[in-house]
Amino acid sequence: MQNKGLVTVFAILFGLVSIYQLSFTFIANKVEGNAKEFAQSKFSENEPHERDAAENRYLDSVANNPVFLGIDYKTAKEKELNKGLDLKGGINVILEVSVKDILKGLANNTKDPAFNQALENAKELQKTSQETYLESFFKAFEAIPGDNELASPDIFFNKNLEDVISAGMTNAQVKPIIEKKIDESITSAFEVLRKRIDKFGVTQPNIQRLGKSARILVELPGAKDVDRVKKLLQSTAQLEFWNVYKFEEVAGFLQAADNKAGEIAMANTSSETAETETTEKEADSSKTEDDDVSKLLGGEDVSDSLIDDSKTNPILSKMVSLGNQGGPVIATFKLKDTAAINGYLRNPQIKSLLPNDMRYAKFVWGLPEVAPELNGEEITALYALKGNRSNVPPLGGSVVVDARQEYDNLSRVVVSMQMNGQGAKVWEQLTGAAYENQSQIAIVLDNTVYSAPGVTSGPIAGGRSQISGDFTVNQGQDLANVLRAGKLPASAEIIQGEVVGPTLGQEAISSGVMSFAVALIIVLFWMIGYYGRAGAYADIALMVNILFIFGILAGLGAVLTLPGIAGIVLTVGMSVDANVLIFERIKEELAKGKAQKDAVKDGFNNALSSILDANITTGLTGLILLVFGTGPIQGFATTLLIGIATSLFTAIFITRLFIDKYTRNGKSLPCSTSFTKNLFTNVHVQFLKKRKTAYVFSAIMIVISLGSLFVNGLNQGVDFVGGRTYTVRFAKDVNSIDIQNDLIETFGSAEAKTYGGDNQLKITTKYKVEETGTDVDDEIEHMLFETVKKHFPAGMTYEDFVGDGEGKTIGRMEYYKVSPTIADDIKKDSFWAVFGSLAVVFLYILLRFRRWQFSLGAVAAVFHDVLIVLGVFSLTYKFMPFSMEIDQAFIAAILTVIGYSLNDTVIVFDRIREYFGEHPSWKMNRIIDLALSSTLSRTLNTSFTTLIVLLSMFFFGAESIRGLLFAIIVGILVGTYSSLFIATPVMYDTVKRKKVEDLIDKKEEDEAALEA
Incomplete structure (x- = not known):
């Protein structure tokens, strides 16, 4: 390997940078641990709110004190490795700004029958359409009988829009103007929400507009007061x-x-x-x-x-x-x-x-x-x-220029407001009239009267006013915050929401760390036991790889999620795969009688093509996930893509550095132990003779899968059908069937399944799924609590049930909600994700091997694998002791299965093409059988280590990703089988003998390109 010094320097520097980036996380965790100990020493477990307040006061007091190498807590907190909601707890919502309200405002709340009918018709169209609400409105408006014009004086040709819309404009001319106004209003809503969140006090909040839609994503890791957040986000601040x-x-x-x-x-x-x-x-x-x-x-x-x-x-x-x-x-x-x-x-x-x-x-x-x-x-x-x-x-809230939380003469929390000049003048007139008539003025915010004070000392000049009520300090601060930020241009409804309690997040971290550690230890020992000293070098490269992954995540400010940890664990398996490929090729070169130095060189060179092909195909599926996925799924894709890049570097360069250094003076490195030295060396399986049996077996499996899919269907989660899901934990074991029957009486339709232990249930209902708003959410949660209350200890209150305090052990632990509209969008994106990954990989294999038969074989194997995984889920979801819902996480699993199956298939195809070049006079079936037999050691070794890693996560990891892991485990088993018995036989049955020369030419071109 050339430029060893440069590679060494780069690896050392990159490792130091990674350690530096992770040091912020260690510093922040240390200070927060001290704060938690301080709070626990001051208050008991029965005083959770006092504990939280004491912890926050401690962190505020030490925020600027240097902790290590001049780094203070405030700096460390800003640069620490971000943890997602499933690891930290918190709130994740997608808000949809009401385009209907904006349109009504632009039309001055017109009573025009065609306009209002079109608004209602657009709402109905949205239930089955993937269009935006505005597109549905335009379509509905034009479908109404009569000569209806958007630029009529009764609709958009009014004082609000007279500078951009004139009489006589056609509907086609008005549409882009309205589109621009709608976009401006949504942008305004985004800025209002951003200002509110900036003042909320949550570290590392995330708010982003989703494309050009009316949807806004808000993530608040660590937020605990759900009701407070909902009011903050959904309050239009219509004062x-x-x-x-x-x-x-x-x-x-x-x-x-x-x-x-x-x-x-x-x-x-x-x-x-x-x-x-x-x-x-x-x-x-x-x-x-x-x-x-x-x-x-x-x-x-x-x-x-x-x-x-x-x-x-x-x-x-x-x-x-x-x-x-x-x-x-x-x-x-x-x-x-x-x-x-x-x-x-x-x-x-x-x-x-x-x-x-x-x-x-x-x-x-x-x-x-x-x-x-x-x-x-x-x-x-x-x-x-x-x-x-x-x-x-008589007076609106737009005149308010400042608002702040204060205390009145009786030390009660109030919110004082200051108006602009115009508002001050109207306010003086209003208060003067109220003083003369001995009447009151109601201060109304979002259609709720906060106070209705009388005027006892004459007109109030200067534009000062005050809102009083039975406020807490937080409520007063939030009210002042929303008034300062300004009102939303329209109402905003939560169409998708997720609430994760901090206890559940901490449990996820503990289980994730444990499963990761178990998997890592098994893999490290296996590599040494199978490949000896070479395996030890691979282990060092693997540890460096993990350091690089976490360092890059911290440096990029990416969010680590539970699926992200699964992605890292999967990366461990892929990193091992690259080293396995290299070691197996070195063993083959040594078996040919080559010197150690030449065997190492040729082994790395011969393995490079397969390694690149395998990682590129997996990387392509990761990119599809990143584009079409949301939230945790993007976290999975991010870690997977980073892991692919770091695995390539560490396997190809770091491992090579150690091997070259050891063999520099002629030392022998057999890449095996006494137990594994001759394992798989003389294996010759006639795979193609068994292909008809494999076809029949696979056909039976596919028919059973399709039959189950038609009869049983799939257990579609709320991601795809809409609804609300609650994770509820009880003090003792409960009977899920009894609780489900009680819930059906309450909601009409509900499902309760054991989730993790027998004392925890996952409860799903579609009750009032079409309705949104905090009132509906609160109503359903109250109904849920009243239904399951008898299974909790006496004295359990609704506030205890929904509260999200640190250390909470029973009650509602997690909440997830998806509206039917966004469920349709998720389903559509999932379809395009799977279809897109298949199309992209088909094209890549076509370009790489230049024969459509290879692409056909690979895609046939992928379809085979996906259908069987779906069939397994359809057959078993009713009795499996864990959730097997078809949701976004399952789609991530399917794409991972596609990537892994293609990884296996491409490596097999690459070896087949190589054998064509080495043995052009052999019969095709002999070439293929020997090529497949030569990859058995690599295939079984990689599958075993990857399965060990996944099984560790499955048994010791968090309940929420058990379905995802089960799908990947089934997919790896089926994918390993299909690469040998489906992909290659399909290619063999469609390729002709005269194509062999073309394959030889392509192999020589690839080798020349790699050398260049």
Whole structure:
């Protein structure tokens, strides 16, 4: 090998750089370990929040103190090896900004029937289409009968867009303008979210817009407060200031609404009964209503007269308390009853009861608060805002230029706001009018009244205002944060979300490290036991390879995930494969009687072609994964690609350095031990004679697989069908069937499977899968908790169930949600990933061997392998003790199987081509049989070491990637078989004897290219 000195210097420098990059991780971990010990010494396990706060205070206090070689914790934290959510815990969501809302805003909330019908039709089209919402809207708009123009005055030719859209423009001219406006709005939403997240206090957050879509990916490793994050991300920060009706102005309507609601309820129950009771009610309604309203206005205690549990009073019977005269609160209700009250208040018959001067009134709710007298149930107040025809508030939040969390005179948390000049002027007028009328102004954020203060000291000048409420410090800071960052241009819904508790993340790290260590130790000893001193050199190269991989990951700022660790483990097997190829070729050259130096040189040169082909085919599948994958799958692809590059370098150069140094003075290096010296040396298997038997066997396997796929199908995960998945851990073992039956009663459709130990379940439901929003998520989690609560210790609360504190041992450990829309996209991307990898590899083999028969053989083997892996999953998913869902991780496994199968096949083909050149006069079947027999040692050795590594991960690794590993294990077994009994026989049966000369010419060209 030339330039040994240069290679040595490069390897040493690269190793030092890798150690330097990893040193930041060690420093950060050391300081965080000290912080954890400090917090544990101050607070017990029963005080998780106090522990977290103490830990954060400790880290803040030492952030700038040098720890090692002048490196402080703050610097180390910024440069440490990033750990993904599955290793660290945290929150990962994909938000979709509502293009529908943006379009309505651009059209000034028009009432145009064609426009609004197109919005609804576009929503339906989205359920089965891969188009963007905007494309579906344009298609739906043009499909509506009539001469509908986007540039009409009732739609986009308005004050908002008059500078870019003029009357007479065609739809084709308007479309690109609207597309640009939509893109600008989504970019604005991205910037608003980025500003909010920057102030949230999470280290190494990741936010990125997914292409040109309306989707935004947000990753917050280490975030624990799920509700807080959801509110931060989904709050549109639509701040409004409204005048509010007093209690006595609405009390009469409330009584009349209750009476009418009772009539409607009774009419729905029984028409005859309804007629009778309506007559009776009308007979004395005047007296009842007058009496009740007089009591309301008089401020007497009316709880007995108004709160009636019968069906005739469906509104007031749910009331907790009435408001006070002169105050803005109309009544207080339980939070769980607000949906029912909203239904009554929106009923056209009830709305018609509003007096003419109140016909634009808007009923909204206040902030929920806990009521100790109701056993801790949450209650909320009802307000009536003085709306108007255009539904525009007297003052909007766009005038706010600054907001900060402060404390009032009673040391309560408040949020103070400062308005610009225009806002200050309107605010002074509003507060002046409220002072004169002795009324209140409601401060409304995202359709929730935060406070409705009165004005007691005259108009407020200067534009200062304040939002008060029962805030914690974090809530106050978050509210100030979203107000400073500005409002979102439209609502944003979580269409895909994942929550991983820190305990589960720590368990994943522990199991990952253990499985990796076991696999590494077995491989290291195996290489020495099989190849002797040469195996020891390969082990050194392998350790250097692992150092390089982690160093590059740290230097690039890449994220290490659990599938990423699986990728590194797979890389270990591939690194061993390269060394096995080299050692087997050296042994062959020594068997020919060559001197040690010449045998080493020729062994490396002859193995190089196979090594490059094998790694390039695997690398191509890794690139496909990187392009089409998301999140953890990209982590898998990243480590796989880095591992391929470092494996090539360490196997070809590092191992060569040690071997050349040892054999420099003529020392013998047999690349074997006394036990393995003559293993596989005289093996000659007539593979082609067995090909018909193999065809029949494979055909039976494929027919069984296809039959099962048609009959049983596959257990498609939420990635492909949408839904919500929860990992729930109990204090003791539970019966999954019993819990599943309970869940089916609650949700109508649900699945519960043992996940890991018998005390942990993976629960999946498609209940309300089409609906999004934090309210729906909270509702389903409450329903889940109520269903499984009896299996937890007494005293377990909902907050304990969903909390994500450090050291949590029971409750909801992980949560994953995918909407049907994004599930369709994932399915489409997965199809193109598999199809693309097959197409790319077919072309590569065609270019490499210049014969379509080789490509056909390779692709036939790959299809064979994929169908059998799918068949195994279809046949066994119902009774396997681990999750066998078809999800993104499974697609990664399939692509890995494709890469590994091609790796094996290419090496076999390369040896066949070599034998054609060495023995042109032999019959083709003899050439192929001998070529395959000569690769048996390499094939079985590589398959064994790779399987050992994967089995170690399978048995000792995390539960979440067990299905992925099982698919790869099955794929390696089937792939090893297919490279010998499918790929080569198919090539043999399609190639003709006259092609041998072409193969010889191609072999000579490749050798000349490698020497050059």
